[in-house]
Amino acid sequence: MKTLQRAGLALAAPVLALVVAGIITSLVLVAAGDDPAAFWETMLAWPENRSLVNIINEASVLYLSGLAAAIGFRMNLFNIGVEGQYRVATFVAAYFAAQAFLPGYLNTVATILVAMLAGAAWAGIAALLRVTRGVSEVISTIMLNAIAVSLVAYLLRKVGSREGQTIVTDTVPQSGWIPGISLFPDSVTDMYGLVFLAVLAGIGFSVLLNRTRFGFDLRATGHSESAAVASGVDVKRMVIYSMLLSGAVAGLIGMPNLFGVSHNYGSTIQTGIGFAGIAVALLGRNHPLGIAAGALIFAYLSEQANPLGILAGISPEIIAVTQGVVVLCVVIAYEVVRRYRNKLEQRAVAEALEAPGPSKEVTA
Amino acid sequence: MRRLTKIAAASAVLALALTGCGNDETGSTTGSEDICEGSSGNGPKIGLAYDVGGRGDQSFNDSAYVGLKKAVDDLDASCKEVEAGTGENDADREERLRLLADAGFNPVVAVGFVYSPAVATVAAEYPDVNFGVVDGYATAIKEQKNVADLTFAENEGSFLVGVAAALKTEAKNVGFVGGVNGPLIQKFEAGFKAGVEAVDPKIEIQTQYLSQDDPQQGFENPAGGETAATGMYDNGADIVYHAAGKSGLGVFDAVEAAGEGYWAIGVDSDQYLTVDEAQKKHILTSMLKRIDTAVFEYAEAFDGGSAPSGFVTYDLKSGGVDYSTSGGFVDDITDQIDKYKDQIIAGEVKVPTAP
Numbered sequence: 001m002k003t004l005q006r007a008g009l010a011l012a013a014p015v016l017a018l019v020v021a022g023i024i025t026s027l028v029l030v031a032a033g034d035d036p037a038a039f040w041e042t043m044l045a046w047p048e049n050r051s052l053v054n055i056i057n058e059a060s061v062l063y064l065s066g067l068a069a070a071i072g073f074r075m076n077l078f079n080i081g082v083e084g085q086y087r088v089a090t091f092v093a094a095y096f097a098a099q100a101f102l103p104g105y106l107n108t109v110a111t112i113l114v115a116m117l118a119g120a121a122w123a124g125i126a127a128l129l130r131v132t133r134g135v136s137e138v139i140s141t142i143m144l145n146a147i148a149v150s151l152v153a154y155l156l157r158k159v160g161s162r163e164g165q166t167i168v169t170d171t172v173p174q175s176g177w178i179p180g181i182s183l184f185p186d187s188v189t190d191m192y193g194l195v196f197l198a199v200l201a202g203i204g205f206s207v208l209l210n211r212t213r214f215g216f217d218l219r220a221t222g223h224s225e226s227a228a229v230a231s232g233v234d235v236k237r238m239v240i241y242s243m244l245l246s247g248a249v250a251g252l253i254g255m256p257n258l259f260g261v262s263h264n265y266g267s268t269i270q271t272g273i274g275f276a277g278i279a280v281a282l283l284g285r286n287h288p289l290g291i292a293a294g295a296l297i298f299a300y301l302s303e304q305a306n307p308l309g310i311l312a313g314i315s316p317e318i319i320a321v322t323q324g325v326v327v328l329c330v331v332i333a334y335e336v337v338r339r340y341r342n343k344l345e346q347r348a349v350a351e352a353l354e355a356p357g358p359s360k361e362v363t364a
Numbered sequence: 365m366r367r368l369t370k371i372a373a374a375s376a377v378l379a380l381a382l383t384g385c386g387n388d389e390t391g392s393t394t395g396s397e398d399i400c401e402g403s404s405g406n407g408p409k410i411g412l413a414y415d416v417g418g419r420g421d422q423s424f425n426d427s428a429y430v431g432l433k434k435a436v437d438d439l440d441a442s443c444k445e446v447e448a449g450t451g452e453n454d455a456d457r458e459e460r461l462r463l464l465a466d467a468g469f470n471p472v473v474a475v476g477f478v479y480s481p482a483v484a485t486v487a488a489e490y491p492d493v494n495f496g497v498v499d500g501y502a503t504a505i506k507e508q509k510n511v512a513d514l515t516f517a518e519n520e521g522s523f524l525v526g527v528a529a530a531l532k533t534e535a536k537n538v539g540f541v542g543g544v545n546g547p548l549i550q551k552f553e554a555g556f557k558a559g560v561e562a563v564d565p566k567i568e569i570q571t572q573y574l575s576q577d578d579p580q581q582g583f584e585n586p587a588g589g590e591t592a593a594t595g596m597y598d599n600g601a602d603i604v605y606h607a608a609g610k611s612g613l614g615v616f617d618a619v620e621a622a623g624e625g626y627w628a629i630g631v632d633s634d635q636y637l638t639v640d641e642a643q644k645k646h647i648l649t650s651m652l653k654r655i656d657t658a659v660f661e662y663a664e665a666f667d668g669g670s671a672p673s674g675f676v677t678y679d680l681k682s683g684g685v686d687y688s689t690s691g692g693f694v695d696d697i698t699d700q701i702d703k704y705k706d707q708i709i710a711g712e713v714k715v716p717t718a719p
Binding site: 050051054057058149150152153154156162163164165166167188189257261262267268269270271272273276302303305306307309310311313315316317319320 | 444
């Protein structure tokens, strides 16, 4: 009974949040003069196989981004620089891979490591500023994002070449490509070969956080910095390590696309993944499985939004509203459920104290 | 931890909300005037896919819409417009094109070079559907019978407004505001500079791009356009030419604030016709990029059973680019501008495509 109740409460928050978000989105649609029924019909239709593949691909990338943000969050560090770290790392990786210093898949492996290093290095700037000069990582990572965009664009113009109206780096040698995996015979889209990177990163995150001394220190510092210091945790070192780790994971975000689809870094690279990752991490409560659920929900929403304009005549931008409302509702719902649970516990304790039977246990 | 969550949630929601707001304006425009809603002609079924922003920029995308409208009126076409979301990748764009093709739209016109890789992929999957890409380079990726890239000689048109600016500037100082610093907008810059220098190499030219590679910041950013143009006027320029889509609306706000004796030059559409009344007296001319012609002619050719393929270039010679005379501010110098125009058409003057 007790476990059932606990499980119910754990599920209550996300379900409550999704339902409320759905109601608010419907209200927005009605206010804008659109038809909510058509909206839900399109959104809830089972996606075509090719869309399922797109959802998985997008979710894997969002998941990596969410993990990168979550590592910082767990430690009370607000790394909003995932976007910049992802851009710098992807550019450096694409450039490195195109040089073909190593043959075949050795090049792929080395490139992934280079991407992690580049992402970590970019995040490391913010970490250094924080521990040596006390600069808030919120401010420094925002600024580093802007610098990253301009710096990469500048370097791209130095080393890249024109392709139509865009500028791209040289192509990664074909021997290092990771071909897509065909999930459905009738689907024209393939799953990224590097989807497993996201799975590996998730497992690594979980093990690191729950099974290592480092993970314990990280969580302890996140809960209470003073308590962590008192128990001998070197907070400055933790700040540096967790920022580096966060940046390294951010460096992975661009890899599935680099080796699977684009094979170069171009000026039309997808933007905003780093910011979406913050929302995804929040949605998933910084828990590895929760983030996966959050990434799937976000990917599902954006993929299903595609037909909105064509079939239902509704601007797909409404999905940005839905995503924002979902995040807001999740945060509120968890707070509501937390308070409700506290009240339940208090009542349970009070009942236990009043009841004649178990009072012995209490005194005992 | 909980405080952090709140801050994070607030920022995330704010970011998403701002994305929504930025595009809300275009959403409402789409609602007020929509040629596609209720269009049920027996002519071609045209699917038009916009890049970020969609209709309402009074420039690039709106020009494509004019062409679409003409196709509905003249060819009895029916149509569907679709907007892009922010932060998309090629997979999203491919899916949009597939949905249009699946829904029976043919031809499908993609507005913006960013669609080129997606069209190159999807056109191979739908050999019976014709795809046109405005500003595209899909042919360069993969040559296909059912793909046409509708490109423009923006450098030639920009040359002419550069000549106009050089002849009209009293401060001997002009400016150029570009959206995203890339090969496409550099064509505008190169042509404009060449035009100014052809008249008087001593004129100072200020150049500023709003973004290095973010289309949102480059083309959807009137505030940035206003800041950039205000800086140029403060720095001594009296004429500013913009090639920045919707951000150009900010350039017009700046010229209005600068007051008498300051000019702005529009782009893509004849912007004298669409700006606020108070700004009209500042719009010297506009570089016309006839996306409307390109879209209409593509649909017309398709209707006639001979949709083009490969690169189709619209230049001065074919009337694909030009300069506007609305407002009559350049009436006294049209002779001189047209002299350059003839020389370019005759091939005597070669206009560079990169600065």
